[in-house]
Amino acid sequence: MEVWKEYLETNKQRFLDELLDLLRIPSVSADSKYKGDVARCADAVQAAMLAAGCTKAEVCPTAGHPIVYGEIIVDEKLPTVLVYGHYDVQPADPLDLWHSGPFDPVIKDGKIYARGACDDKGQMYMHIKALEVMVKTNTLPCNVKLMIEGEEEVGSDNLGIFVEANKEKLKADIVLISDTSMISMENPSIESGLRGLAYMEVEVTGPDRDLHSGVYGGAVANPINQLCKMIASLHDENNHITIPGFYDKVLDLKAEERDELNKAPFDLDEYKKDLKVDEVWGEKGYTVLERTGTRPTLDVNGIWGGYTGEGAKTVLPSKAYAKISMRLVPNQISKEISNLFADHFKKIAPEGVTVKVTPHHGGEPVVTPTDSPAYQAAARAIKATFGKDPIPTRGGGSIPIVALFESVLGLKTVLLGFGLDNDNIHSPNEKYDVFNYYKGIETIPYFHKFFAESKA
Amino acid sequence: MEVWKEYLETNKQRFLDELLDLLRIPSVSADSKYKGDVARCADAVQAAMLAAGCTKAEVCPTAGHPIVYGEIIVDEKLPTVLVYGHYDVQPADPLDLWHSGPFDPVIKDGKIYARGACDDKGQMYMHIKALEVMVKTNTLPCNVKLMIEGEEEVGSDNLGIFVEANKEKLKADIVLISDTSMISMENPSIESGLRGLAYMEVEVTGPDRDLHSGVYGGAVANPINQLCKMIASLHDENNHITIPGFYDKVLDLKAEERDELNKAPFDLDEYKKDLKVDEVWGEKGYTVLERTGTRPTLDVNGIWGGYTGEGAKTVLPSKAYAKISMRLVPNQISKEISNLFADHFKKIAPEGVTVKVTPHHGGEPVVTPTDSPAYQAAARAIKATFGKDPIPTRGGGSIPIVALFESVLGLKTVLLGFGLDNDNIHSPNEKYDVFNYYKGIETIPYFHKFFAESKA
Structure with missing residues (x-):
């Protein structure tokens, strides 16, 4: 010994x-x-x-x-x-x-x-x-x-x-x-x-103050609804990310590299059972190991806005917020992706709301x-x-x-x-x-x- | 006197x-x-x-x-x-x-x-x-x-x-x-x-615990992203509400009723200025007074999930929540609308998440x-x-x-x-x-x- x-x-x-x-x-x-x-x-x-x-x-x-x-x-x-x-x-x-x-x-x-x-x-x-x-x-x-x-x-x-x-x-x-x-x-x-990382915080502002949803509801853009709409639009029906240019620098894996990667022991049923989910989710055309190891992703890490306490409050809030991060793969560059995100997110802001985007941190x-x-x-x-x-x-x-x-x-x-x-x-x-x-x-x-x- | x-x-x-x-x-x-x-x-x-x-x-x-x-x-x-x-x-x-x-x-x-x-x-x-x-x-x-x-x-x-x-x-x-x-x-x-009211609380659950968004991101449905997607789908491109049957009992106003209603003094520029918004929002084909007085609406009153503190946390959360209320008009019935919402919201839940809907309160x-x-x-x-x-x-x-x-x-x-x-x-x-x-x-x-x- x-x-x-x-x-x-x-x-x-x-x-x-x-x-x-x-x-x-x-x-x-x-x-x-x-x-x-x-x-x-x-x-x-x-x-x-x-x-x-x-x-x-x-x-x-x-x-x-x-x-x-x-x-x-x-x-x-x-x-x-x-x-x-x-x-x-x-x-x-x-x-x-x-x-x-x-x-x-x-x-x-x-x-x-x-x-x-x-x-x-x-x-x-x-x-x-x-x-x-x-x-x-x-x-x-x-x-x-x-x-x-x-x-x-x-x-x-x-x-x-x-x-x-x-x-x-x-x-x-x-x-x-x-x-x-x-x-x-x-x-x-x-x-x-x-994977690399680009981490953003977004703030969506509608009216300048919290409003009564009865008096104003249906006539003023609700920043939570609009934020949800913007977030929903970031993935298409195949769970591809829709930010223009997002995939431009992504290196596609060669067939043999994919084969090698998928040789790692992996039990989909065990994976689902461990997480207690009925189905996995992800970008169409890739396996779980490929999705987490080789493909870029976008996740909301936190969201908040309006009344979140006990009971019911009929408020149409002034602001809604989210923390959104993207995992990056070779050869994406964190700062470039942050900029693409910020430009896109501001561009898709609907009429009636304004959007502020702040990058948190990134990594290659x-x-x-x-x-x-x-x-x-x-x-x-x-x-x-x-x-x-x-x-x-x-x-x-x-x-x-x-x-x-x-x-x-x-x-x-x-x-x-x-x-x-x-x-x-x-x-x-x-x-x-x-x-x-x-x-x-x-x-x-x-x-x-x-x-x-x-x-x- | x-x-x-x-x-x-x-x-x-x-x-x-x-x-x-x-x-x-x-x-x-x-x-x-x-x-x-x-x-x-x-x-x-x-x-x-x-x-x-x-x-x-x-x-x-x-x-x-x-x-x-x-x-x-x-x-x-x-x-x-x-x-x-x-x-x-x-x-x-x-x-x-x-x-x-x-x-x-x-x-x-x-x-x-x-x-x-x-x-x-x-x-x-x-x-x-x-x-x-x-x-x-x-x-x-x-x-x-x-x-x-x-x-x-x-x-x-x-x-x-x-x-x-x-x-x-x-x-x-x-x-x-x-x-x-x-x-x-x-x-x-x-x-x-x-207007009447139906007020709902929804809970969307993905994996059974909070996960690291790097390790699992892109392979597991994120309940915040999915909640956003579901909420976004509740309005169509004309800001009509998409819940099947939602408008079935809505009484359409007669032309003369609409005329009478729109005679009330209302200054759109003042309204926008007061709320500090660049544009109003609402159902296509209706004025602001009609939208707030005679049309049913759906607003998110609160949303929360994941990390909402200072700084950045790369979490893929287990749960996301929202409080969602609908304003109703004659002859919509609060309980019926609550049921339509609950059925629809559960139905549109994507694979990989489960949805719980709880009604708060309503009014006719x-x-x-x-x-x-x-x-x-x-x-x-x-x-x-x-x-x-x-x-x-x-x-x-x-x-x-x-x-x-x-x-x-x-x-x-x-x-x-x-x-x-x-x-x-x-x-x-x-x-x-x-x-x-x-x-x-x-x-x-x-x-x-x-x-x-x-x-x-």
């Missing part, structure tokens, strides 16, 4: 307890009322880096939430792995659907329930613990740099500035990220592609090559701990920073994720299996080993 | 102060947290009736909020006027748009600003004060019964039961209600018709004949205090109780309203002009006088 495995075995309980402590900090980046907690979480990450053996660890202020940077340089001549992760989490609401407090982690049936358990505190912390394992057992085969940010869930607005300003410091040979999921523990997989889609030494090192690491070759998949989510690393630092990224699709990330009762947490800590040293060997 | 006018002149300030006290009670019937305040308001109305000279006044419990009944029987042989009004008010939100507290009435530029100032505390209280004026000056020419309820804003669920159980007690010759508006003080008018449309002695008495009363004949109009709002009085008590109703369309009822900064309040108290005794004479 590798010496690091023994160390892991001996320290298992402590590794878990430390993660639970981190999960107790409500580091919600989207809501300014948690600003102090986010800062506290950054300090905790810095302390963990130092405890793990980093020779340097610093909390770097930004215009938003801080970035925590740490490093251990074994030998300048050895290859360097730059680990990226994030310590901020999604808002926890709707709170009433949680079975236990989102920031009061509990372990039930071998699963850690808490906001951030999987996304991304649990997965990020595996790297800090894996580093400790390697340092304490003198098995660290390369240099490691860690960059853990606090704004991933709100668009990483300040990370680009930080990376741009610290190119020298961040010099590395590969970026390693654990913020994605596998098909299952029985079918380990590595995401070889990620990426594809990571499966034939690179880094991907191969990850595949061998998985094989070493899971006993089988991983399946390459296309993830539906977005990690905008991956495209940024490529353009600014010239670095490729390996997505070594240990989450599961049913981890309820961004939902109530987010969880992360204790098994997966330990499996990650066990696998990461193999990656460093194989990657260092490939560069030797 | 009539003796009652002198009494009114002497007691003006007190009449105003008493109304302000009543407005300070937050009698919001829709929200159960105000239950105690609603009860307190009922007690205040009872006390006011007794102070005005009622020989009997009682707070009658119901399954919901109480009904306050008072009476003064001058002589069994004289005609009897049954006054109806309501002491409950609409919810005050959105609170941040009020310039002063909704339950902290202020007088500014001759206007009383408070929730309920016009709808209906201010207008209802005019009747109590007019009664006091007539009693104290020995000029009451008929019997008066007052029935003031506390559930008008939530559908008058228990009034029907009360009326049914108290037919003998409520025996009268006419119902008199002040809960409507005039075109302006320069163009006094009387509403000769009212009514038309009051302008050639009746009661309407004529009201017209003469207006002439006596305003110096000109009132214009008969069709109101867009609903007073469900009017149809109930006709069917259960066999009584016609006169709508002697003194509000204005810009009183912001159901909106922030509801107001009622002090001038209109006094004008109402001055006009009501004339109505009693002329109506009693017509029956002599």
